[in-house]
Amino acid sequence: MSDFQDTMGDRGGRGPRRPSKFSKFGARGRAPVIPEEPLDYKNLGYLARFLTAQGKIYSRKRTGFSGQDQRKLALAVKNARFLGLLPFVGRV
Amino acid sequence: MERNRLYECMLLLDNREVKKDWEGLKKDVTAKFTKHGVEILSARRWEERRLAYPIQRQKRGTYVLVYFKGATKSANSIRRELELHEPVLRYLMLSAEEVPASAYEPEAAFDPNKIPADDYVESPSREPRVPEPAVVPDAGEATRAAGNGEAQG
Known part of the structure; x- marks a missing residue:
């Protein structure tokens, strides 16, 4: 069996592959950050904590949120922007 | 079968109205x-607050939050109605899980006359245009140009 086949399929009884040591989101096995307050478009003070000075949303790497919470954050910020509660660009 | 859902609707109202x-x-x-x-x-x-960016040349606006229960069809009719209602600058209608307790609290006193007056952005296009003065080359510039011509020649 070639090395390529070994990594792609049967690992020859070595068990499941461990997560990469060099994960995109920090060390392996780290739990995602849980939001302290609801990620709602009306909760402006909390949302502003996840925005840069120009009003851009921080990346998952920076917020540490799970994918689900990061999407909630993005939607809340976008709804708040639409209503004129947060800027699209400019000082928060 | 019509299904009743709970909705929340945030309206941004024009402060002039x-x-x-x-x-x-x-x-x-x-x-x-x-x-x-x-x-x-x-x-x-x-809330009555300053907007993050001007909307229809308004710098401030009054937000009204409505929770209602109704059929999906009615919600769509309301959306259409709000689109056509001029005092409503923006609205956002979402389905809600529950009505928060704060929604039932009595409203704080509100005096529309105390809204700060700096809530209007003058549109630059509406200002009367001042015709730009016609560019007439002065005598000095003309001689300089002539001098340059001679130097090059």
Whole structure:
């Protein structure tokens, strides 16, 4: 069996592959950050904590949120922007 | 079968209309909802605040938060109605899980006359245009140009 086949399929009884040591989101096995307050478009003070000075949303790497919470954050910020509660660009 | 859902609707109202007749405007807006047979659970002023960017040349606006229960069809009719209602600058209608307790609290006193006056952005296109003075080359420039011509020649 070639090395390529070994990594792609049967690992020859070595068990499941461990997560990469060099994960995109920090060390392996780290739990995602849980939001302290609801990620709602009306909760402006909390949302502003996840925005840069120009009003851009921080990346998952920076917020540490799970994918689900990061999407909630993005939607809340976008709804708040639409209503004129947060800027699209400019000082928060 | 029509299914009743709980919705929340945030409305951004034009402060010019709010200053004219706040109570009348609120009644007018809630009537847009009740007209389509939905049950309003709460309709209260959320905040009067500065906008993050001007909307229809307004720098400030009054937000009203409405919670209502109704059929999906009615919600769509209300959306259409709000689109056409001029005092509503923006609205956002979302389905809600539950009505928060704060929605049932009595509304704080609100005096529309105390809204700061700096809430209007003058549109630059509306200012009378001043015709630019015609560019007439002065005598000095003309001689300089002639001098350059000679130097090059």
